[in-house]
Amino acid sequence: MNKLLSFSFIVFIVALVSSCSSCQNQNETGERKVKETITSGVIDISCDESFEPIMEQEIMVFEAAYPKASIIPYYVSEAEALNMLLKDSVRLAIATRKLTPQEEASFKSRQLRVRTVQIALDAIAFIVNKSNKNSVISVDQLHKIVTGEVTDWNQLYPGSSLGKINFVFDNQGSSSMRFAIDSLCQGKPLYTGLFAQKSNQAVIDYVAQTPNAIGVIGASWIGNEADSTNTSFTDVVKVMAVRKAPGFDPYKPYQYYIATGDYPLTRPIYMITTDPRNGLPTGFTKFVSSQRGQLIIFKTGIVPWNANIALKRDVSITDTF
Known part of the structure; x- marks a missing residue:
């Protein structure tokens, strides 16, 4: 009898722990959260509005390849995109300049490492x-x-x-x-x-x-x-x-x-991350820098930075002047 009660108690504890773990993976509306990894989770990013055509395609292909990932872009001015990064509103920003020494010092004072990767020439x-x-x-x-x-x-x-x-x-x-x-x-x-x-x-x-x-x-x-x-x-x-x-x-x-x-x-295009956990911002940056991501950039008409892709010269310097 005592053994049966002990076994029942253990089953109850296991069920309770499992239930609490499940609750931790849900948000306030009861929807199940996805753990953030380099290919899963939900993140906001800020992007210079000039690069909306590029990022829309990159996000579409990335999310199709990794269904557990959701990237929510904010297309704003470059100044606002970097400001959102400085305020920790996002952990990934796309801009045409690197951070200034003062901006990098701000992140260093918060023990945040900045990674800057050039992805294209615009x-x-x-x-x-x-x-x-x-x-x-x-x-x-x-x-x-x-x-x-x-x-x-x-x-x-x-x-x-x-x-x-x-x-x-x-x-x-x-x-x-x-x-x-x-x-x-x-x-x-x-x-x-x-x-x-x-x-x-x-x-x-x-x-x-x-x-x-x-x-x-x-x-x-x-x-x-x-x-x-x-x-x-x-x-x-x-x-x-x-x-x-x-x-x-x-x-x-x-x-x-x-x-x-x-x-x-x-002008260059940079992806700037402050991602201490090496999560989805890092994963998306790696994707855009990969051969597949660079091919997407190539198809938008600007120059991919990290891929060996032959460019066509089927135009004349006097074309339709």
Whole structure:
């Protein structure tokens, strides 16, 4: 009898422990949680909005390969993406710059290790309305526009009747605006007459409807989805060719010319993690850096950083100027 009672008590304890363990794996709504590993769990990430076309595809393929993983992206300005990382709102951010020494010191003071991995080489693209006959511009001309030295189309192209140049960025605090300040302003302040929309898509829509506009967007937004060779662009707007300096040929931001450096306005893309447990942020970063993840980047029209993929040069430097 005593043995039977002891056995019943042991069974009860085991059932109770199992029940408590099950409760710990549920959230407040009673839904079962998935333990976070490099291929499972639920995480938020922050991403520069310029790279939404890339990350949407990466996430879709990753989640299909690992059904227990769920990645929730926040597409925001680069400044906000990094700010979310600094505030520990996310453990993974995608941006075009590395952290500053002060930012790294902030994480070090919290005993958080920062890992920065370059995944791609992107380009800043300049787009104009399809009716605009002027589709070649130089780096020096862009410098004069962003600093306010040039404000009218006829200052660039004598005889142009387009009037004032409406030069538009994707949003305040974006990587495109920071690129203009760091690389095009050359120490001068950014002209206050420039303005911003709320996203890369909003810039495309605005330029498509505005004959005198120049839009600044990430190169992954201008690809032709129907062209697997990455040698043509969207037909909604016209993509400008950029001349590095007098005497140089102008180039459009085709994948091949981004890789060779012939297109002069390029920028890296980094995945930055603060993942002490080597969990899903680390796993997703490894996936994007892998051959499979890099092939996805290749298909978006920019340059994968960690893969040996042959790039096509089936374009002419004078293509549709």
